[in-house]
Amino acid sequence: MTRATRRRLRAGGVYAALLVVTLVMCFPLLWAVLTSVRPNDEMLSVRLVPQRVTDAHYRALLTGRSMYFEAGAGTYRASTAPSQHFLSWFANSTLVTLATTVLSVAVSTLAAYSVTRFRFPGQSFAPYFSLLGYMTPSIVFVFPLFVTIVALGLADRLPSLVLGYLSITLPFSLWLMWAFLRSIPLEVEEAALIDGASRFQVFRLIVIPLAVPGIVATAIFSFIVAWNDYLIARIFINSITQLPLTVGVMHFFEGTHVDWGLMMAAAVLITLPLAVLFMFVQRQLVVGFGAGAVKG
Amino acid sequence: MRRRRELSDRQLGVLFLLPFVVLSLGFVVYPALDAIRLAFHSKLPFRNSFTFVGLDNFRYLRDDPVFWAAAWQSCVWTGASIVLQTVFGVAIALLLHQAVRGINVFRGLLLFPYMVPTVVIALICRWMFNPELGIVNAVLKGSGLVRGEVYWLSDPTWAMVSTILLNVWKFTPFVVICVLARLQTIPVEIVEAAQVDGAGAWRRFLHITLPQLKAVLAVVVVFRTIWTFNKFEEIYLLTRGGPGTSTFNLAVYAFEQATANLKLGVAAATGVVMLTLLFAGSVFYLRLIRQQEAV
Amino acid sequence: MNRRQFLATTTAGALTQWPRRASAQAKTGTVRVWGEPGPYGAVAVDGMNEWAQKNAPGLKFAIETIPWSDVYPKLMTDLAAGRPAHCISVESPIAFQLMAEGLLEPVDDLVDKIGRNRLIPGIKWEYWGAWKGKQYVIPAHHQSHLLVVRTDVLKDAGVTKSPAEWNWADQLAAAKAIKAKGKVFGMSFALGRTIATDYYVISLLHSAGGRMFDAANKSEVVFDSPAAVETFEYILELFPTMPPGAVGYTFLDVVDSMAKGQAGMAFYWGRVFGRAAEVDKQVFDTMEAYQHAANPKTGKRLNWNDFQGWLIPKDNNPYIAEIKQALVHIQTSRDWQIRYAQSLVPNVSPVFQDVAQDARLTQHPFFQTKRRTIFEYYVEALKHASNSGNELLQGISPLAGIVHGRAIIAQGVQRMLIDKQPAKDAVKWTHQQLEQVRREHIRLVI
Secondary structure, X not given: OOHHHHHHHHHXXXXXXXXXXXXXXXXXXXXXXHHHOOOHHHOXXXXXXXXXXXXXXXXXXXXXXXXXXXXXXXXXXXXXXHHHHHHHHHHHHHHHHHHHHHHHHHHHHHHHHHHHHOOOOOHHHHHHHHHHHHHOOHHHHHHHHHHHHHHOOOOOOHHHHHHHHHXXXXXXXXXXXXXXXXXXXXHHHHHHHHOOOOHXXXXXXXXXXXXXXXXXXXXXXXXXHHHHOOHHHHHHOOOHHHOOHHHHHHHHHHOOOOOHHHHHHHHHHHHHHHHHHHHHHHHHHHHHHHHHHHHO | OHHHXXXXXXXXXXXXXXXXXXXXXXXXXXXXXXXXXXXXXXXXXXXXXXXXXXXXXXXXXXXXXXXXXXXXXXXXXXXXXXXXXXXXXXXXXXXXXXOOXXXXXXXXXXXXXXXXXXXXXHHHHHHHOOOOOOHHHHHHHHOOOOOOOOXXXXXXXXXXXXXXXXXXXXXXXXXHHHHHHHHOOOOHHHHHHHHHOOOOHHHHHHHHHHHHHHHHHHHHHHHHHHHHHOOOHHHHHHHOOOOOOOOOOHHHHHHHHHHOOOOHHHHHHHHHHHHHHHHHHHHHHHHHHHHHHHO | XXXXXXXXXXXXXXXXXXXXXXXXXXXXXXXXXXEOOOOHHHHHHXXXXXXXXXXXXXXXXXXXXXXXXXHHHHHHHHHHOOOOOOEEEEOHHHHXXXXXXXXXXXXXXXXXXXXXXXXXXXXXXXXXXXXXXXXXXXXXXXXXXXXXXXXHHHHHOOOOOOHHHOEHHHHHHHHHHHHHHOOOEOOEOOOOOOHHHHHHHHHHHHHOOOOOEEHHHOOEEOOOOHHHHHHHHHHHHHHHHOOHHHHHOOHHHHHHHHHOOOEOEEEEOOXXXXXXXXXXXXXXXHEEEEOOOEOOOOOOOOEEEEEEEEEXXXXXXXXXXXXXXXXXXXXXXXXXXXXXXXXXXXXXXXOEHHHHOOHHHHOOOHHHHHHHHHXXXXXXXXXXEEOOOEHHHOOEOOHHHHHHHOOHHHHHHHHHXXXXXXXXXXXXXXXXXXXXXXXXXXXHHO
């Protein structure tokens, strides 16, 4: 066997393995998409690809005009099913996630700069505090946090979620930004300072551009935390129109019956923004997490 | 002139740090301390009054067999998940380390599960593992591997398996990322030298690659263990801790105590237990990192 | 937009959602009404809005459907946040607990306005919720669960005795015969760790002559008894005829298992007929409902009947007066009562005599083929009604709500079914849990 053939066989083997593994890992998502376009009368059949495709489930979610069939009257009535609120949930999730991401990046970048550039007592503890904060499970502090939120009069309001998510993202964001800012050499800043630039100018014009990979990593992390959370929203928010997507969609199980097509359509729509985000920032994710986790 | 800059530097430093400190103290430190305080109190349901009860909540935990079952199940669930995540993670990372064309597409696809909300994958699993209507049972029955239905979510053993599978699916990418990042820093010369020496692929892996990975694997395993032990959504959204209490872990136990039994104090006490275990784990983790950095 | 502006907009957005302050002249705002899943809550709220349009134009009643498993967390978080729903329609055991906790507004002033003697003969206002001499709940409807069977499946399995004449042994034999045929399961129950399971077990317990608490004697726990052991053992015998997933089943799973033709029999409320009509006409055509099989020793054939009504939390509630008037409006309007009942036939059973006798009530298409079944739910069921908060209709114990919130009976049954403990031990364990509930809430019953 020639070297070229061996190499080609090897590549073929690698591709085959990759295909199998990818198919297995991505099957749940694929199946969700296939189910979401499957009409209700085909839901019980086990064909992989449905005979007909329908957009009925997506329409029900995106127009908010969910209907239930009133058997006996033989007509469709506007339903009080939870799915009619899907659009509100989407808006809530978007608002809260954007607010959390922006605040998380801003607050942690400023704090990390402060910790790495200036001397404070006890500042070597900052990263370890961050780590501990990051690793504390939400279940431990969600109930006491809820008591604080109630005292602030924010229960059942979206800002309560932003505060709740910040309590998760801030420790790790500080750690990420601290790692990045620490690796930026001081010489450029020093030179600019000697040339007469103010500290704030240095921060804005020199440090931030250099820290963009870290900022992107922090933004992605905060986005994921806020978009994906269930527990905090479940405890803090009560009114059905104020829920974010994650909690709202679990209400589908408690309506008058289980509508799998609708649920899978909702699952696809919830994942879509993350897929888009992921496509843009794939590379940064590997760099950011790899560096942060391994370097400690 | 320098003194002026130092003063404004200090002021600026404090200003930059202020939002973080305020938010952290108010929403990270205070609730964590309050969580500990609550563990020694009891709250009347439907009313906002707390009474001090000393160690009663902890005695409740000590006497509750469900608590001990939940603790044991936590260990089983975490152990199985970590083993599988590590094995699969390393395998997939090795696969993704190949220099074939289009590898980036596969990298993207295989890392995506990490970003998928737990709710989404839980819903999909509930659908796929539905005993009568789900695709998994349909395939198993159709291929003749099993004769009846497998009750993925209502049999205690299979429910545990299902939750482990969900956890592995979602977090193997994390291991992959870390291992892949490390693999990419292993000097190519070492591997090529081994190839020239005639070492087969498996021996190359065992004697060259694996030792290089030891450090990152140790860190990843400890990190993921700490995380997995305290996970709530991955179990609750799939099985609610059921059937019965067979897939309870400590986080689900705490949640049930707070929301179903309305015993906030007991939930907080469980939280304190989790924090203690977490603290011990992180001390171990930090010592491990210090060792790595020293090397 | 910088950080400060962002904060400002979100805060402004949050603040504008506060209910506006009530003016001296006309109140404005949204009255939040909680109901269980189903169309009838929305129908009632439509009626309330009709009243509001004429008498309180600034107010809008809005329905919020609460899943059954979420009632406790929602109550806890809402009350903790000081923002309870303004009007609630919830399962009676939970209503009884709220009433005993002193969280509800008395509604004695409405009893005469709605009609003290208007109830169908044989049922009393107290069944919905009276505590220490005061009425706290306005009757909305009653809904009982009955034995639902597929007549074609029974025939196919060779069961000739009419379910109307069954006792527990006949029922078990029929379930086994159906299962033996191999096509469908014999019986479908809710046996998950949820409130649904509690109801199933309790109705059998009552038929066997047992109870959880002795309401007349400070809710002393009387669960551990031969009747309870008999009940648990009967469930154990029925279990092999049920879908194995039943240990995870809650309300909707039983509905689906019946409506999709997977089980030949089930215990369920009238909702299952509506669902079957939607899903499988053939199943709907062959389904019939009967009173439960009689317990061989006691002859009782009791069902679990939710006497569901409207209650008004009294704290932090600025709309109490308006809600009371709106309730009187819909309860005294025969139009609205009929629309309410017809929104989910035969789940929603009317409670007022004049409504029950109105010809329009039977003008729903289901009456063409299911008249007998519907009247089993509407009328016959009341003769055999029981409730876990008002056991054997002999008196209310507020502890039932707590029991169901923790699904204690469900856990007890699951110890037998999943952990394979002997029925006697499972019963003893359940008894201990009930005693603990009583100890923790002793102030409610002394």
